[in-house]
Amino acid sequence: xxxxxxxxxxxxxxxxxxxxxxxxxxxxxxxxxxxxxxxxxxxxxxxxxxxxxxxxxxxxxxxxxxxxxxxxxxxxxxxxxxxxxxxxxxxxxxxxxxxxxxxxxxxxxxxxxxxxxxxxxxxxxxxxxxxxxxxxxxxxxxxxxxxxxxxxxxxxxxxxxxxxxxxxxxxxxxxxxxxxxxxxxx
Amino acid sequence: xxxxxxxxxxxxxxxxxxxxxxxxxxxxxxxxxxxxxxxxxxxxxxxxxxxxxxxxxxxxxxxxxxxxxxxxxxxxxxxxxxxxxxxxxxxxxxxxxxxxxxxxxxxxxxxxxxxxxxxxxxxxxxxxxxxxxxxxxxxxxxxxxxxxxxxxxxxxxxxxxxxxxxxxxxxxxxxxxxxxxxxxxx
DNA sequence: TACAAGGTGTACTGATCTGTACATGTTGTC
DNA sequence: GACAACATGTACAGATCAGTACACCTTGTA
Numbered sequence: 001x002x003x004x005x006x007x008x009x010x011x012x013x014x015x016x017x018x019x020x021x022x023x024x025x026x027x028x029x030x031x032x033x034x035x036x037x038x039x040x041x042x043x044x045x046x047x048x049x050x051x052x053x054x055x056x057x058x059x060x061x062x063x064x065x066x067x068x069x070x071x072x073x074x075x076x077x078x079x080x081x082x083x084x085x086x087x088x089x090x091x092x093x094x095x096x097x098x099x100x101x102x103x104x105x106x107x108x109x110x111x112x113x114x115x116x117x118x119x120x121x122x123x124x125x126x127x128x129x130x131x132x133x134x135x136x137x138x139x140x141x142x143x144x145x146x147x148x149x150x151x152x153x154x155x156x157x158x159x160x161x162x163x164x165x166x167x168x169x170x171x172x173x174x175x176x177x178x179x180x181x182x183x184x185x186x
Numbered sequence: 187x188x189x190x191x192x193x194x195x196x197x198x199x200x201x202x203x204x205x206x207x208x209x210x211x212x213x214x215x216x217x218x219x220x221x222x223x224x225x226x227x228x229x230x231x232x233x234x235x236x237x238x239x240x241x242x243x244x245x246x247x248x249x250x251x252x253x254x255x256x257x258x259x260x261x262x263x264x265x266x267x268x269x270x271x272x273x274x275x276x277x278x279x280x281x282x283x284x285x286x287x288x289x290x291x292x293x294x295x296x297x298x299x300x301x302x303x304x305x306x307x308x309x310x311x312x313x314x315x316x317x318x319x320x321x322x323x324x325x326x327x328x329x330x331x332x333x334x335x336x337x338x339x340x341x342x343x344x345x346x347x348x349x350x351x352x353x354x355x356x357x358x359x360x361x362x363x364x365x366x367x368x369x370x371x372x
Numbered sequence: 373t374a375c376a377a378g379g380t381g382t383a384c385t386g387a388t389c390t391g392t393a394c395a396t397g398t399t400g401t402c
Numbered sequence: 403g404a405c406a407a408c409a410t411g412t413a414c415a416g417a418t419c420a421g422t423a424c425a426c427c428t429t430g431t432a
Contacts, residue, residue: 005409021295023209026389037410038391048390099297107350108294109207111285122350149347149355150363157343161335164293164308169335177336177367184366191379212419223380224421234420 006044009036014055018102022052022109022117049117052106056120059102064127078138079182082151085132086178089155090171093162100163104156128152141185150181192230195222200241204288208238208295208303235303238292242306245288250313264324265368268337271318272364275341276357279348286349290342314338327371336367 012034016025027048031038045051067088074084092098103121110117129152136144158174198220202211213234217224231237253274260270278284289307296303315338322330344360 019297021209021297023207023295027391028388039393039411040409042391043408046391100294103350104290104346105294105297107346108286108291109209111205111207111291111349113352118350125347125350146355146359146362149359153340153343153347153356153360153363155343156346157339157341160290160293160342160346161311161339163297164289164304164311166299169332170339173332173335174339176332177339177363180367180370181363213421214418225381225423226379228421229378232421 005036005040009034009041009044010051010054010058012036013051014058014102017052017055018059018099018105019097022106052117053120056102056106056117056124060120060124060127063124064131068131078135079141079186082132082135082139082141082182083175083179085135085151086155086158086175087171089158090175093158093167093171098162098167101156101159104159125152125156128155136182136185141182143185147181147185151178154178154181191222191226195220195227195230196237196240196244198222199237200244200288203238203241204245204285204291205283208292238303239306242288242292242303242310246306246310246313249310250317254317264321265327265372268318268321268325268368269361269365271321271337272341272344272361273357275344276361279344279353279357284348284353287342287345290345311338311342314341322368322371327368329371333367333371337364340364340367 009030013030016030016033020029027038027041030036030041041051045054067085070088070091071081071084074087075081103124107118107121110121112118113122129148132148132151133144136147141147154174154177158170162170195216199216202216202219206215213224213227216222216227227237231240253271256274256277257267257270260273261267289310293304293307296307298304299308315334318334318337319330322333327333340360340363344356348356
């Protein structure tokens with residue numbers, strides 16, 4: 001099955017934006033690296049911003065599917081899964097292609113909260129917090145909502161530090177901290 | 187006392203880069219907003235990158251001085267000061283001009299770990315971890331180094347979430363999480 | 373008065389940016 | 403075979419990017 005050019009473009013642009021950044025990636029670079037003509041790109045997306053938003057939607061989908069699947073592989077109960085998320089996070093940091101989180105970087109380049117790209121990043125993180133909250137509720141933990149917010153803070157901090165200081169320790173550190181926070185809510 | 191044009195440039199460029207981003211701020215915009223001529227800028231700094239590095243050095247100085255002072259105002263013992271850092275962090279989030287952390291944003295725009303700007307950001311965070319570690323040691327806590335790394339993760343995550351989701355809750359959440367982690371090391 | 377240091381204004385180079393115009397080629401379906 | 407949908411190449415507009423050239427002005431000091 002051959003994916004449509006549109007899908008191909010979004011998939012490839014995702015990789016390039018993730019690797020190189022948004023402002024630093026021009027449309028000409030996308031043409032050069034994907035082999036897709038600029039005319040086609042602008043047929044599918046009216047602006048570069050629209051293309052970026054499409055890559056973020058895809059990334060959100062990928063990220064949450066991959067993590068949900070991996071967490072389900074790693075553990076069976078809601079409580080164990082909540083903790084296992086932070087193992088999966090550590091595994092991600094080990095990936096050779098790991099370069100921080102696309103949404104954190106997007107919000108760094110598009111800082112205005114009202115900007116659609118910033119808003120998409122905020123929404124992605126809200127969904128992640130919601131995921132934590134559902135697991136915490138299912139595990140019968142106290143203050144599931146507050147715990148979810150605290151775990152989100154941990155996850156984001158770990159991503160930033162893994163990117164800045166390299167992967168060493170970070171996976172273990174964030175897992176330990178997460179377990180400590182979760183245990184206080186038992 | 188009149189500061190030198192060089193200092194004036196670095197101070198103003200810092201504000202603009204912080205507010206608008208690095209790639210998004212052209213040298214022509216700096217000329218327009220500071221009133222300093224481009225010729226003068228390039229007399230003081232060979233490249234835009236050199237200017238950015240100078241703003242990061244200033245920011246590092248400001249950040250650590252301000253926080254150290256505020257933390258000393260808020261508490262007297264090492265243990266209390268370690269906790270008080272997260273109160274000071276919450277105060278920062280309330281600042282109308284708060285727009286995440288300049289170093290996180292710098293590492294988002296300059297992703298390569300070998301890039302001087304990325305390296306400067308990494309160093310800034312290492313100094314912050316060191317600050318935590320010294321306080322933890324002075325407080326006689328267990329595993330001061332590990333605790334410092336976990337607290338750094340918390341601080342960075344809180345900054346990211348305060349930027350993405352707004353200030354609500356974040357200050358209290360991160361303080362509660364930090365206290366929980368610190369108390370497990372007592 | 374002379375000089376040097378620092379600052380200025382303007383106009384420019386050559387590259388790159390987003391986005392468009394326009395004519396052409398390919399492919400699947402009726 | 404005809405048509406529509408989708409893709410292509412090329413060339414361009416107009417703005418902006420980092421950085422430079424060059425002639426001039428201001429000010430403190432000797």
